[in-house]
Amino acid sequence: QxxxxxxxxxxxxxxGAIVSLNCTYSNSAFQYFMWYRQYSRKGPExxxxxxxxxxxxxGRFTAQVDKSSKYISLFIRDSQPSDSATYLCAMSAxxxxxxxxxxxxxxxxxx
Amino acid sequence: xxxxxxxxxxxxxxxxxxxxxxxSQNMNHEYMSWYRQDPGLGLRxxxxxxxxxxxxxxxxxxxxxxxxxxxxxxxLILESPSPNQTSxxxxxxxxxxxxxxxxxxxxxxGPGTRLLVL
Numbered sequence: 001q002x003x004x005x006x007x008x009x010x011x012x013x014x015x016g017a018i019v020s021l022n023c024t025y026s027n028s029a030f031q032y033f034m035w036y037r038q039y040s041r042k043g044p045e046x047x048x049x050x051x052x053x054x055x056x057x058x059g060r061f062t063a064q065v066d067k068s069s070k071y072i073s074l075f076i077r078d079s080q081p082s083d084s085a086t087y088l089c090a091m092s093a094x095x096x097x098x099x100x101x102x103x104x105x106x107x108x109x110x111x
Numbered sequence: 112x113x114x115x116x117x118x119x120x121x122x123x124x125x126x127x128x129x130x131x132x133x134x135s136q137n138m139n140h141e142y143m144s145w146y147r148q149d150p151g152l153g154l155r156x157x158x159x160x161x162x163x164x165x166x167x168x169x170x171x172x173x174x175x176x177x178x179x180x181x182x183x184x185x186x187l188i189l190e191s192p193s194p195n196q197t198s199x200x201x202x203x204x205x206x207x208x209x210x211x212x213x214x215x216x217x218x219x220x221g222p223g224t225r226l227l228v229l
Contacts, residue, residue, distance in 0.1 A: 008151070034217060043115075043201050043220035044154070088154065098169075099218060103153035 003027055006089050006102025015111050019076035023089035023102045026070065030091040030100070033065050035074045038086045038104070047087070048074065079109045113138045115221035117202050123227045124192055132187045132224050134202030142205045143185040144169070144218065145177065147198040154201070160185055192228045200224045 006023040036044035048063040064073040089102040115136045144159040156169030160179040176188040203218040
């Protein structure tokens with residue numbers, strides 16, 4: 001079983017729709033959960049950061065972590081064409097800089 | 112401006128010709144890392160460095176070397192590149208893990224270096 005699973009299938013949604021992305025993981029030591037956004041021909045940039053279980057909201061973005069199920073989600077409300085990018089989940093354990101990444105989801109928001 | 116820079120951004124080379132990709136950060140970060148990104152495989156860590164003169168292998172270190180002589184620089188060396196090293200390479204940096212839950216595990220990525228080995 002891979003350490004982090006993220007279904008890499010592309011996702012196309014109409015503008016204004018809710019985008020829902022998720023990852024599962026197997027390492028129970030993970031406590032820090034991140035979502036990175038990567039635009040075409042750019043490096044990943046941190047979008048959301050969450051420690052342990054719970055929800056975090058930042059504008060149109062909501063990150064959820066369910067450690068009991070080893071499952072994390074990212075929701076994008078009122079999606080915009082500028083949200084078109086690849087979204088990668090990443091996670092790490094306490095005291096460890098090593099990030100384990102999912103494969104990424106390409107999201108296309110159609111005007 | 113806080114940033115991670117990489118050079119070159121694009122490189123075409125031939126099998127066996129040694130090359131170096133430079134990486135520099137201006138955030139005084141202790142931790143630096145190199146990744147490669149390939150379609151269907153995602154981001155995979157090549158090497159990382161916890162501090163000056165401290166480096167260690169990541170998940171896919173074969174065929175690569177690194178050095179960390181200065182805190183700000185972390186070059187990636189391909190002594191004898193092969194076509195299977197054709198990829199998109201990213202350098203990243205972050206502070207050392209903090210004692211508090213301060214998010215210091217987050218990493219800041221450079222713009223990427225696209226390498227083609229013929």
